[in-house]
Amino acid sequence: MWLLVTALAAMVATALWYVNLPSDKYKLGFLSLIYWGATLMWLVDHVMAYIRDGGPFIEVTADGTALALAVLALGLFVWLVRLLLGDPSRITRALLRK
């Protein structure tokens, strides 16, 4: 389940990055690369497990869905930290100076 959700997140982030080109002010390229990296790694993991053990390729379970949401949240958290540290709109800096 987390493979599917991460792949969807990667596609949405990539579409948003593309819509905003040529500017990448909000580092959406960074966010999409995080999700693409995880998607490719889990794809390899799923394919190899499927070849080795067989069974369903994608299982939809409550635990898997919760993990998928946690994965999305971690990706967004890493992106937000990078965004706030980079502070492209200089909002954080202005707030700290007040």
Place this chain on the structure above:
Amino acid sequence: MACFVAPAAVAVVTTVIQTVVKKKETAATVEGPTKVTSGKWTRRLGWLNTMMWGGSALLCLEHIWHGEVVPWPPFLTAMQTPGDVGPMLHEIVTVGVAMAVVILAAWGIMVGVAEIVERRAKAGVERTSVHGGA
């Protein structure tokens, strides 16, 4: 079990390479006429590092979720049982290395596409300047 260890190890190496390349490209910008392309490989290696580190971080979360990684030594639960160490190493070597190879291949394709786009754009600018000058 611990397949994300292999891409994380590759990420360490590629981060070191990016740091070295960044220093070289910064030096080249100051010295020579390469200002237009300066930072090109630093940026491209940044894509690779983001995929490697980002993917490893999210996979690490999955392993924590499944109880395969714990915050106390030896960190990997498979290390606590001698019988599990062999299968864990086998998984790192097979699945982990395959993950790193696939990420490297995807990055290679990205760099190839970027290079083609850049060359076409450059050729377009040159053609325009030739026609404009004639």
